[in-house]
Amino acid sequence: MGDQEVKLLGLWASPFSKRAEIALKMKGISYEFVAQDLSNKSPELLKYNPVHKKVPVLLHNGKPICESVVIIEYIDETWKSGPSILPEDPYARSLARFWAKFIDDKCLPAIWKVRKSEEGEREKAIEEATEHLVTLETELKGKKFFGGDEIGLVDITANFIALWLVVVQELVGIKLVTREKFPRLCEWIDDYLNNSVIKETLPTQEELVNRFRAK
Template sequence: MAEVKLLGSWRSPYSRRVEWALKLKGVEYEFIEEDVSNKSPLLLQSNPVHKKIPVLLHNGKPIAESLVILEYIDETWENGPPILPKSPYDRAVARFWARFLDEKCLPAFRTACLVSGEEQVKAKEEAEESLKVLDNELKGKKFFGGDGIGFVDIVGNFIAYWSVIIQELVGTEFITKEKFPNLCAWIDEYVNSSFVKEHLPDREKLADSLRARFQKKK
């Protein structure tokens, strides 16, 4: 039987991506909680380039970076629903939107929530431009890939859950139904799906953890 371990953090949306993929596929695994402020020798050894979570250990072999891990899980375990589409074109499209989320949307959103003054105004404008693109892509769709949760939806978990809590904590709101009706409809559909709802981190615990992080940065 294959040995599967996941080095991660309960509060990390990147770790949760991998956990959800493993659960979708019905893969048994051991979760190893990492203290990202005091990284373990196993983490540093398993991901010597980026020294970050998550890292999947499959029979002792490490795979790093959440997007790479999701594809690895989909290719390695055939049981359970597919995470990526079957056709090469649709897979390429899914990879494009996943990278757009990670490289454009998430950094812009974080900046908009963590800065103030004129810098925040500019950051919010940039974030909203990226979110408009996502909103347009979701027009007429239940999920990014169609009727079921897939690769891009799992990658977008930060927008669907973490971002809502962060906006409340910092006292700002720019992901609204008025501005982004399709994106907000997707958020509601995603977080209320039985599978996702079952595996979301506790809201109050996550809010407390994020609040403590923000206070440290002040």
């Protein structure tokens, strides 16, 4: 692709930002990471993502791409090096998009609600989060990753569940995902976190716990 300038405006503790980094690393693309402070947003971030003012923003030769799942698709379509992140087959692609959307629209809000809910409302929040996790458990049956044998769009979208959920559990003092209740999901978490690209990209559990506690 000739001369490329690839920059990522991101945040080390953001699961969304890490999605974009994982996709770049899977494809073997060198990029410059520009750390952002969301409590004091940089002129660059406001210029390139004026609509949501959020990370991540991918800058490819000066052109901004926003929203983490959109960024993953863009990376997959632009660079043919490395493994495919989305399946070639149109039906399989549409399924991957469906599950990525399910994770973002249903699972993540429910899990955040568990963290933010007051004692009285926590029970209901846990129930809702558990229901969505059961759906994912069922979807994983008979597969190593959501798309089959290799990490793809849905797994990268679900990285919040692989790591950040564990941190939420520790901070709130609950056990949402256990091997008894979610054997497949727990296996998936192990396989995902043991992948070399994922390992080198994601922060440690301890770093995240410390950051959340400090906040």
